[in-house]
Amino acid sequence: MNLSCQSCGAQLVVAETLRTTTCPYCAAPSVVERPPSRDRPPPTFALGFVQTPAKAKELARQNLLRRSFWAPSSVRNASVEELRGIYVPAWLYSALAESDFSASIGENYTETETYTTTENGRTVTKTRQVTKTEWRPLRGRHTEYVPDVIVTASSGLPNDELEHIEPFDLRGLRRYHDALVAGWITEEPSLAQEQCMEQARDEVTAYVKKRLAAFMPGDSHRELSFSTRFHNEALVVCLLPVWVMALRHDLQKPPLRFLVNGQTGKVYGRVPVSWVKVALAVLLALLVAGGLYLLFSSK
Secondary structure, eight states, X not given: OEXXXXXXXXXXXXXXXXXXXXXXXXXXXXXXOOOOOSSSOOOOEEOOOOSOHHHHHHHHHHHHHHTOTTSOGGGGGOEEEEEEEEEEEEEEEEEEEEEEEEEEEEEEEEEEEEEEEEETTEEEEEEEEEXXXXXXXEEEEEEEEEEEEEEEOOSSSOHHHHHHTOOOOGGGOEEOOHHHHTTSEEBOOOSOHHHXXXXXXXXXXXXXXHHHHHHOOSSEEEEEEEEEEEEEEEEEEEEEEEEEEEEESOTTSOOEXXXXXXXXXXXXXXXXXXXXXXXXXXXXXXXXXXXXHHHHHTO
């Protein structure tokens, strides 16, 4: 998409996946206005960045050092090759979840049991208390409003990675306006709304399963099953602040990708494992075990 800079008039080319750009001639930020669609509606809310670039680098570095014991030695000296602050689009979902459930509820009780055993060559009769469980069927309906479920709307940031840097403090949500994101990289939604809706429903279903398990009466339960219907569903686009950085530790290998929650500072990144270190540790453990065996077996 072509866009004229409002400051100097230069012609800019904006990628289809981005909502913002910065003029390379005068550094003026611009926000692209595109016709809304079902899968790409305008943002409703946004969360602002709290963590500075320096703090994001420090947090990622601390996280890397804590996890570097089994990593290649070069990881400890990894340097930040690239750091970008991105407003990542996500769908904010809420719904009334109505679930019909059934389960077997266990109630514990104790009985005195008589048994025989041998003591000093003689058969003796004794008693002991044993716990048994009486099972009873239970059926019912559980209804709960589930708010603020976040699922990614970005094909560049999978939902499992986004979950690793959650939660976001949604008390800081602000109504979206262009001034909030001007000067930042802001991505447009790139996943279909229906796909994200199903992901959100799956998350709510997993949440309901935990809630039902905690709700069950008695001392224990088994054979819990349920079906959930969703009512009053709401789905809006929210822009989330995320620092994305590339950490280079080996010129012959791809950089490590680390994510930092731009609001809370929570860090996520995959660190490679040095199988040489693992093999040496296993070998050392085997040598120690073998030495102890020889030591005690010779006595």
